Amino acid sequence: MRYIYIMIIAVMALSCSQSRMFQKSLNNYNAPIGYLHDSKKTDVPATDSLVVRLNDYPIDSLTRVSKAKWLFVPLIVFNYFELSMGVKLGQKSIQEPYGDFFAGSLKEESQRTGSFGISNREYSDSLYTLDITIDTCNTTSKYKRSSTVIYFLYYYYTSMSEMGYPAETNLHVSTKLWKGNALITEKRYSIKRKQPFLNAGQINSDRLRSNFTANMVESLSLSTKECVDEIVRDINSVIKQDRNLRVASK
Amino acid sequence: MRNKFLVVLVAFGMSFCVAPKYVVQKQSELGKLSLNHSVVNYIPLADSDVNNSTILDSTYRLILAKKYSKLNVYLNTLGASGVHSPAFYLSKTLLYITYNDYPKAVVSLRQIGTEDYLLLKRLLAIDLEYELAKTGGGFDYTESLKGYQDLIDSYPGDSILKNIAGLRVRYLRYNN
Numbered sequence: 001m002r003y004i005y006i007m008i009i010a011v012m013a014l015s016c017s018q019s020r021m022f023q024k025s026l027n028n029y030n031a032p033i034g035y036l037h038d039s040k041k042t043d044v045p046a047t048d049s050l051v052v053r054l055n056d057y058p059i060d061s062l063t064r065v066s067k068a069k070w071l072f073v074p075l076i077v078f079n080y081f082e083l084s085m086g087v088k089l090g091q092k093s094i095q096e097p098y099g100d101f102f103a104g105s106l107k108e109e110s111q112r113t114g115s116f117g118i119s120n121r122e123y124s125d126s127l128y129t130l131d132i133t134i135d136t137c138n139t140t141s142k143y144k145r146s147s148t149v150i151y152f153l154y155y156y157y158t159s160m161s162e163m164g165y166p167a168e169t170n171l172h173v174s175t176k177l178w179k180g181n182a183l184i185t186e187k188r189y190s191i192k193r194k195q196p197f198l199n200a201g202q203i204n205s206d207r208l209r210s211n212f213t214a215n216m217v218e219s220l221s222l223s224t225k226e227c228v229d230e231i232v233r234d235i236n237s238v239i240k241q242d243r244n245l246r247v248a249s250k
Numbered sequence: 251m252r253n254k255f256l257v258v259l260v261a262f263g264m265s266f267c268v269a270p271k272y273v274v275q276k277q278s279e280l281g282k283l284s285l286n287h288s289v290v291n292y293i294p295l296a297d298s299d300v301n302n303s304t305i306l307d308s309t310y311r312l313i314l315a316k317k318y319s320k321l322n323v324y325l326n327t328l329g330a331s332g333v334h335s336p337a338f339y340l341s342k343t344l345l346y347i348t349y350n351d352y353p354k355a356v357v358s359l360r361q362i363g364t365e366d367y368l369l370l371k372r373l374l375a376i377d378l379e380y381e382l383a384k385t386g387g388g389f390d391y392t393e394s395l396k397g398y399q400d401l402i403d404s405y406p407g408d409s410i411l412k413n414i415a416g417l418r419v420r421y422l423r424y425n426n
Binding site for chain 1: 391392398403412416419422423426
């Protein structure tokens with residue numbers, strides 16, 4: 001009985017150190033977050049100005065790895081050890097600060113399809129103010145490592161394998177559009193996205209971890225794109241309605 | 251016998267060394283492919299360009315059949331007989347890209363020189379700039395992204411180009 005306890009403690013210690021080592025290794029990789037704007041540029045004149053105030057969500061600085069579950073099959077001729085880890089994307093794995101990227105994407109999309117001009121400062125002629133709060137910004141994934149040892153008399157065979165799973169992003173953003181001191185509209189955007197993992201065939205663990213990081217960053221990038229596109233579309237429609245009201249009231 | 255075996259072995263090894271990173275494909279064929287969730291860098295050839303040029307048609311067929319040495323001989327023969335048309339230089343560019351010989355591909359691309367193959371020239375210029383920068387260690391993702399963005403904005407109705415550029419950006423993200 002004592003040996004079983006010792007074995008369980010040893011396996012738990014091993015899984016802890018493995019997840020810690022994996023976290024250290026994973027933070028050596030990073031990926032770019034910028035995306036391609038596929039919206040068609042419109043030539044609508046930006047008649048109204050909009051001041052954007054972004055309340056950034058503090059993303060963890062490091063990509064965190066948590067031990068999800070482990071499995072150990074200790075047989076006389078066959079040993080199998082499997083460790084599944086949960087991974088949460090941190091800023092260190094993204095090449096650009098996320099808040100800057102969000103603000104930049106919104107500005108770029110507004111210039112392409114917006115009927116308003118974004119300004120950073122509040123001038124006296126600024127007609128609208130948009131408060132953006134990133135409530136949640138989580139990108140998570142799962143990574144599995146397994147090792148097998150088969151004993152045969154004086155010989156043994158070992159094999160190790162690693163596997164990454166598709167990343168999932170949960171992005172919640174609240175917006176409030178003001179005209180002077182009057183709140184015109186408010187909305188909450190909830191983006192949930194699962195990014196398929198790239199099937200690159202037989203690759204080494206170094207390459208797999210790099211792809212794994214890129215997959216998480218890609219998931220966040222495309223979720224942000226979806227959110228930003230929706231925000232700009234909605235502001236366009238609200239501003240259009242408001243403009244029509246102004247014209248009608250004259 | 252031993253030498254023959256070595257030659258076969260080296261040739262087999264080299265076939266892996268020159269595995270092209272870019273896949274030349276006619277636009278009509280690209281339209282049939284599902285371009286999601288892959289990272290293949292396609293080089294789109296307009297069907298009309300291939301059909302109207304014997305050089306480009308032969309180049310396309312030989313690249314498709316992976317007969318790169320034959321294509322090299324074919325283009326060298328054309329060059330020696332004084333052919334220096336835009337299709338000839340485009341074919342040379344495609345051959346060098348297939349060989350992953352990017353410095354030579356850039357030279358050939360510049361020699362196309364005329365107003366022919368405008369879209370393709372712009373696309374390949376961004377690709378080659380990336381490949382050279384990557385080799386030199388000075389690759390800037392934002393620069394390449396901007397290049398592809400400008401290109402798709404110049405051809406807003408071209409959905410195939412939009413997909414191809416999307417795949418290129420994905421490729422850059424996974425190979426930064």
